[in-house]
Amino acid sequence: MTDRDPVPELPHFDHQPSQYTGPSYRDVEQLRQSNLSPALVTYYDKPIMIVEGAMQYLYDETGRRYLDAIGGIVTISVGHCHPYVTRKIAEQLGRLQHTTTIYYHPTIAEYAKALSDKLPGHLSVVYFVNSGSEANDLALLMARLYTGNYDIIALRNGYHGGIASTMGLTAHSTWKFNYPHSFGIHHAVNADPYRGPWGHDDPNAGTKYAADVADLIDMATPGRIAGFFAESIQGVGGSIVYPDGYLKAVYGHVRRAGGVCIADEVQTGFGRTGEAYWGFETQQVTPDIVTLAKGIGNGAPLAAVVTTPEIAGVLAERTHFNTFGGNPVSCAAGKAVLDVIDEENLQENCRETGTYLMNGYRRLIASHEAIGDIRGMGLMTGIELVKDRHTREPAPEVCARVLNRTKELGLLVGKGGFYSNVLRIKPPMCITKADVDFLIEVLDMAFNER
Numbered sequence: 111m112t113d114r115d116p117v118p119e120l121p122h123f124d125h126q127p128s129q130y131t132g133p134s135y136r137d138v139e140q141l142r143q144s145n146l147s148p149a150l151v152t153y154y155d156k157p158i159m160i161v162e163g164a165m166q167y168l169y170d171e172t173g174r175r176y177l178d179a180i181g182g183i184v185t186i187s188v189g190h191c192h193p194y195v196t197r198k199i200a201e202q203l204g205r206l207q208h209t210t211t212i213y214y215h216p217t218i219a220e221y222a223k224a225l226s227d228k229l230p231g232h233l234s235v236v237y238f239v240n241s242g243s244e245a246n247d248l249a250l251l252m253a254r255l256y257t258g259n260y261d262i263i264a265l266r267n268g269y270h271g272g273i274a275s276t277m278g279l280t281a282h283s284t285w286k287f288n289y290p291h292s293f294g295i296h297h298a299v300n301a302d303p304y305r306g307p308w309g310h311d312d313p314n315a316g317t318k319y320a321a322d323v324a325d326l327i328d329m330a331t332p333g334r335i336a337g338f339f340a341e342s343i344q345g346v347g348g349s350i351v352y353p354d355g356y357l358k359a360v361y362g363h364v365r366r367a368g369g370v371c372i373a374d375e376v377q378t379g380f381g382r383t384g385e386a387y388w389g390f391e392t393q394q395v396t397p398d399i400v401t402l403a404k405g406i407g408n409g410a411p412l413a414a415v416v417t418t419p420e421i422a423g424v425l426a427e428r429t430h431f432n433t434f435g436g437n438p439v440s441c442a443a444g445k446a447v448l449d450v451i452d453e454e455n456l457q458e459n460c461r462e463t464g465t466y467l468m469n470g471y472r473r474l475i476a477s478h479e480a481i482g483d484i485r486g487m488g489l490m491t492g493i494e495l496v497k498d499r500h501t502r503e504p505a506p507e508v509c510a511r512v513l514n515r516t517k518e519l520g521l522l523v524g525k526g527g528f529y530s531n532v533l534r535i536k537p538p539m540c541i542t543k544a545d546v547d548f549l550i551e552v553l554d555m556a557f558n559e560r
């Protein structure tokens with residue numbers, strides 16, 4: 111960058127952050143070091159402290175504004191502190207915070223109905239929990255109980271959570287601790303058109319990748335399985351979009367072996383792909399169990415498993431209880447999120463702004479050699495960085511450098527992929543084209559600098 115290059119400017123936004131009066135950056139840094147788990151990681155060589163949010167923007171303790179293009183790791187669906195969601199949460203909080211499901215409560219009941227109305231007809235029963243890991247753990251239990259089978263197929267490079275059972279479903283050594291896990295779980299070859307054997311130029315790539323699931327069923331299980339787990343687009347693994355026809359072919363193999371199909375919609379649901387309300391619809395499949403978290407509550411601790419009455423019935427064989435699951439405040443948030451997505455046409459915004467964003471990526475890939483692949487759907491996107499476009503050797507250093515520089519320029523993006531070489535851009539679904547212009551200008555500048 112030369113002295114004359116103007117620094118990109120954030121679009122105008124009418125919000126004055128309040129004066130920050132809490133503990134200093136240094137104090138918080140020290141408290142975090144002395145009293146919080148060393149397992150917690152931060153982004154950036156110099157981490158930032160975020161004290162306020164408004165829609166697609168975040169503010170640090172000095173009042174500096176950033177465009178949030180990762181939304182609390184794909185969790186801020188409709189915007190930070192969205193006024194309608196905040197009001198609905200506050201109203202519920204002022205009336206009743208908690209009772210558990212041992213009593214009737216209108217909010218959980220109405221919300222379950224509204225949520226199931228968004229899913230295909232047979233997926234009508236909701237079990238609320240608090241996190242994506244819990245949702246997937248419960249789906250795993252239901253699949254095994256319902257089918258009477260034990261074996262599960264998941265995908266390499268997938269992420270389904272960090273608790274013991276979902277660490278087994280997850281398939282990245284970086285997330286798997288060195289202790290016993292993954293019993294009965296088999297990981298199929300990932301359907302990754304960039305790094306896998308069959309690419310976008312192969313019209314049969316979907317069925318070819320799916321054949322590995324059939325092979326695993328034949329070779330690694332008794333031939334009967336409990337189920338198949340997949341994110342509808344891989345998130346943590348680096349925004350990987352499967353080839354057309356992949357899930358359709360896999361679901362056929364799974365169902366023939368007596369298994370149920372589980373769609374992890376933790377990152378892809380609620381219109382984010384623009385093409386459809388649910389990520390699985392972009393692959394023309396209908397799952398038997400759907401797991402939801404993150405964007406479902408726009409930051410409220412809320413997650414859900416949605417399934418058929420028959421599958422849901424298996425949990426009634428014993429007592430199953432979750433203290434916070436279906437909490438009225440979280441459910442008020444979830445219901446408000448559904449309303450906002452519809453009222454503000456956010457799925458359409460994801461489609462339109464996502465197309466605009468992808469056009470911006472096309473300009474970037476044309477001028478920056480480090481970009482090996484651009485991909486995604488709607489506002490669920492990724493930019494994979496490589497040292498060499500032919501060898502596709504991952505470039506995590508470039509990713510780290512660009513990540514740090516974009517922060518300095520006022521843009522917060524995520525990173526992911528097994529090699530930490532993918533920029534993950536999955537902003538709140540309310541971002542505008544002006545925000546995208548800023549984002550592309552910042553990325554362009556960050557890539558240009560050495």
Ligand code: PMP
Nearest residue numbers: 241242243269270271341345376
């Ligand atoms: N599934 C997917 C696809 C996820 O991305 C995540 C979280 N990154 C989870 C499950 C686990 O969710 P949680 O962190 O809420 O347990």
